[in-house]
Amino acid sequence: MTDRVEPRPLRADARRNRDRVLAAAQEAFAAEGISVPLDEIARRAGVGAGTVYRHFPTKEALFEAAITDRVERMIAYxxxxxxxxxxxxxxFDFLDRMATEGTVKRDLAEAVGVDSPEHRKPAHDLRVAIAQLLTHAQQSGAVRRDIDIDDLMRVVKGTFLAANSANTTANQRRRAFAIVFDGLRAH
Structure with missing residues (x-):
């Protein structure tokens, strides 16, 4: 058995810089996709490029961290x-926030259906948290009982994909999710 060395916690200023970089990256990736240059993310975060590279050696590492951070925030919610x-x-408040965040933040929509080693635990934890909300809502009589978490996740993922397709307007996105939410309600 090998001893695993835990990374030292970041100093407060380093943690703030990392958080600013993550926030800027999430905004940039949502608006422009992964093609945004790291130097642009550094500029938006108000830090030097070296700070970005110190925390995230590659754009892919930053993108992964941005997805994980977004998913962890949704789990907490x-x-x-x-x-x-x-x-x-x-x-329904949770689904509404997830729909809003997911259509604006492509990374969350991606994470809902992702199956990579880096995302398995956060994706699993998100699924468990959503399943708990679903079960409670079904037990209260607010949500139809003939669906399970697998059905819900398929519907959510499919709606995210449709809502983020080319030429879809904000009004069309809202209507698509309203239809889905209405279909989930117990009648």
Whole structure:
């Protein structure tokens, strides 16, 4: 057995810089895709290119970190809603935020269906958190009982893909998700 050395925690200023780089990267990747240069991300974050490279040696590493960060934030939000007094409202609030974030942030839409080693744990944790919201909403009578988490994830992923297709307007995206949400409601 080999001893695993845990990385040292970042100093507060280094953590702030890393967070600024991640936020700038998420914004840039959402707007322009992965083709945005790292120097542009550094400029948007208000740091030097060396700071970006110190935290993220490649653009791919930065993209992976941006996806993971976004998914972890969605997991935290889902867990926060898991004990809400109105499980149906909590479920649809979560889906609404996921739809909004996913259509604006391509990385979240990508992460919903991703199957890479770096994303397996966060994707699994997101799925578990969503399943819990779904189960609570079904038990409260707000969501139809004839779907399971696999059905829900397929529908969400398919809607993300359609909502992010070329020439789709914001109004069309909203309508697509409204139709999906209506179809999930118990009648």
């Amino acid at each position: 889902a867990r926060e809603l898991a004990t809400a007094a109105d499980p149906g409202k909590a479920f």
